[in-house]
Amino acid sequence: MARKKFLLVVTIIMSLFLLVGCSDDNDDDNLSTNDKGILQVQVSIPNEAEDIARVEVDVKDGTKLISANDTEVIEDNKAIVALDDMTINTDYTVEVRAINNDEYVIFHGEQDNVKLLTKDEINDFNINLKKAEAKxxxxxxxxxxxxxxxxxxxxxxxxxxxxxxxxxxxxxxxFTTRSADLPITDSAAGTALATGSKTNNGMIAELPNGTELKTLVEAAKEEGMATGIMTTTRINHATPAVFAAHNDSRHNYNDIAVDYLDSGVDFFAGGGYRYFIPQGTTYLGRNLDSEREDGWNLIDTFEDEGYITFLSEEESEDFIDYLPAAGDKVFATFTNYGLPYDINRQNLSLASEYREELLNIQTPSIAEITQKAIELLSQDEDGFFMMVEGGRIDHVAHGNDIAGTAYDTIAFDKAVEKAYEFY
Known part of the structure; x- marks a missing residue:
């Protein structure tokens, strides 16, 4: 049975935004005005066009493409696209394509029912848009x-x-990814992705002057949404860190790990357990590496805060078998560094970066981690926000490993597929 909900999927460097709104019908022909406002394109889809997955709308001035948008289909075979702050100074035509679930174009034609919304209509549109916020x-x-x-x-x-x-x-x-101080970004400048503000390379959710920035995870928590952060690299690496921590340096891994305790995030999963355990930690008969010198066992503290924890490669199978219950919180770190490159994860005999006694242990894929997060976070009636990072695409590419890069890209794409399957 189809779920009635709204889904927003954002892929970075890729991006797909779903925008849904409602407004009154209109019969206006092409518009000619110098005013600015929200351009509403309302398109009518033939009744015989069935199983429509989305509608693509191109607004053209003659042969010049002014804007291209897509939207999900709304009631009565109609769809609405909003183009903010456009100046309408000539007659526009609207080209429409209706796409079914198999990615086939099942309708293609031109329509001219375009109008510039009035102030009152803009307010009505914004109200309806707010009602349609992504859950x-x-x-x-x-x-x-x-x-x-x-x-x-x-x-x-x-x-x-x-x-x-x-x-x-x-x-x-x-889109561009430069940081505030250099034309070439680094992962910490993903602060722009997490907060909407560019900062200097190396800084975590702070402006260059040290001012802390509200992150999307923090904003989601304020709305009562469940939250999750997962990655194939260290869980306190720069990109995940900019969503749940604040620091002047991405390299302060131990401090960022402590910040996570206060973040309120419901689901963490990735690598990097060495920043969360004290020196001399032995677990399941094996000595675990540690970078902490303060004796603090953050895993124990997470458990005291009510988290279900999964520590080290040996608990990978337990994580896969775990059945989330409403209200659970999870903290999982499977490796001392990042998760293995996916070509190694799938072919354990190639996993030379791991000790010999671990060669028969397959850690979860980013798709499996994403699926587990969905199973848990979707039980929150207020919805969820989750950040999913294919973090080792960058690492394997640094090593000029073509095969490894391809495998990690596909592994990340399978996580994207999990999001679409959920929708």
Whole structure:
């Protein structure tokens, strides 16, 4: 049975935003005015066009493309797209394509019912838009992933599936990622992704002057939403950190780990347990590496705060078998560093970065982690916000490992697929 809910999926460097609103019908023809406002494009889809998944709308001035948007279909075979603050100074045409669930165009035509909303209509539109806020938000970040990595991953996917038409699930677009102080960003400047404000390379959810910035996770908590942060690298690495911590340096890993205790995040999963346990920790008969020198066992503190914890590679299977219950909180760190590159995770005999006694242990994939987060966080009636990072795409690409880059890109795409399956 289909769920009645709104879903927002954001993929970074890729981005897909779902915007849904309602407004009164209009019969106006093409509009000619110099006013500014919200341009409403209301398109009528033929009744015979069934199983519509989305509508793509191109607004054109002659042959010049002014704007391209897509929206989910609303009632009575109609869809609405809002284009903010446009100056209408000529007659526009609207080209419409209706796409079904199999990604086939089932309607293609031109329509001209375009109007500029009045002030009252804008207010009505904003009210309806607010009612349609996303209940479930996936913020998906492929660290170090650009067009080349995606093309490489898709090529490998076609070979694996024996299908030259196979495509990655992620729908992609591009935007600038420079930081406040340099044209080339680093992961910590993902602060812009988490807060909407650019900062200097290396800073975690703070402006260059040290002012702390509210993150999307913090904003979601204020709205009563459940929250989750998961990554294939260290859980306190720069990108996950900018969503749940504040620090002047991404390299203060121990301090960032402590910040997580106060974050209120409901679900953490990734690597990097060495920043959460004291020196000399022995677990399940094995000595675990540690970077802490203050004797603080943060895993014990998380448990005192009501978290169910999964520590080290040996608890990977327990995590996969875990059945989340409403109200649970989870903190999972499976490795001392990042999770293994996915080519190594799938082919344990290649996992030379792990000690010999761990070669038979397969840690969870980012898709499995995402699925477990969905199972838990979706039980919150207020919805959820989760940040999912394919963090080791960047690391494996630094090593000029083409095969590893392709595998990690596909692994991240499978996590994106989990979001779509949930919707």
């Amino acid at each position: 479930y938000v996936f913020y998906m970040i492929g660290d170090g992933m650009g067009a080349n990595q995606r093309e490489l991953g898709e090529s490998l996917l076609q070979v694996i599936e024996g299908d030259s038409t196979a495509r990655l699930t992620m729908n992609t677009g591009e």
